[in-house]
Amino acid sequence: MDKIQILARYMPPDAAPLIGRWIDYFKCEFKISRGRSSKFGDYRPPFDGKGHRISVNYNLNPYAFLVTTVHEFAHLHTWNEHKHKAKPHGAEWKNNFKKMMQPFFEKDVFPADVKHAIVRYLNNPAASSCSDLNLYRSLRLYDNPKESIHTVEKIAVNTLFKLKDGRVFQKGEKLRKRYKCVEVATRRIYLFSPVAEVEVVSSNQ
CATH class of the missing domain: 3.30.2010 (Zincin-like)
Known part of the structure; x- marks a missing residue:
């Protein structure tokens, strides 16, 4: 080929x-x-x-x-x-x-x-x-859909989500262009791009 x-x-x-x-x-x-x-x-x-x-x-x-x-x-x-x-x-x-x-x-x-x-x-x-x-x-919009993957801007405030490395965060308020999110284990604050891809953590996990 x-x-x-x-x-x-x-x-x-x-x-x-x-x-x-x-x-x-x-x-x-x-x-x-x-x-x-x-x-x-x-x-x-x-x-x-x-x-x-x-x-x-x-x-x-x-x-x-x-x-x-x-x-x-x-x-x-x-x-x-x-x-x-x-x-x-x-x-x-x-x-x-x-x-x-x-x-x-x-x-x-x-x-x-x-x-x-x-x-x-x-x-x-x-x-x-x-x-x-x-x-x-x-x-x-032209990506193949991935059921478990969402962008940060599409999930509700206070929703728990995790990254590929397993770290879990809670979504907070929007600060200018990015979202203020708290890492659950350390309580440290991180800023996430609206289009960062994350996996939502259900409440029974």
């Missing part, structure tokens, strides 16, 4: 040929990675005899996978042009990200709601697509 066929399993099929050409053109090692809760993708510049390296989480929905892939290729393109002189998510990267998204708009690979959210995001792209709540929510 060639790389375009493999890529088409993870992103909108019409986008796969162009991404395949980018991999060849930039001589990039492109890896479909295990799921990582801390990031959707990663770019590493040439170092110690290795060339450009990009990894994207395998468990993203096709639209999130493509947005993340373009995000990381924009880092690669910016590094080629400016090396370490450009900030990681500065004006140079933002301009490249905008330009590199355009062919996928022309191919009409995104649903209307996701395209609208991307256009809004492109007006001032943040460091991560998941740090833009509007874009993150739009992309998440």
Whole structure:
């Protein structure tokens, strides 16, 4: 199976040929990675005899996978042009990200709601697509539903929830952009993103 066929399993099929050409053109090692809760993708510049390296989480929905892939290729393109002189998510990267998204708009690979959210995001792209709540929510609508998983903003105040590491928290009030939550075991206070994915703990657990 060639790389375009493999890529088409993870992103909108019409986008796969162009991404395949980018991999060849930039001589990039492109890896479909295990799921990582801390990031959707990663770019590493040439170092110690290795060339450009990009990894994207395998468990993203096709639209999130493509947005993340373009995000990381924009880092690669910016590094080629400016090396370490450009900030990681500065004006140079933002301009490249905008330009590199355009062919996928022309191919009409995104649903209307996701395209609208991307256009809004492109007006001032943040460091991560998941740090833009509007874009993150739009992309998440296309995830496969997970019955036990909820986002913090969708559960009621005082609800108990747990993280993958087993720690249990109680949801509190919203402070500006984040929710104040108390870890049950230590009574320490943590601030959670509205779109943080958590598992609700039922009262009889």
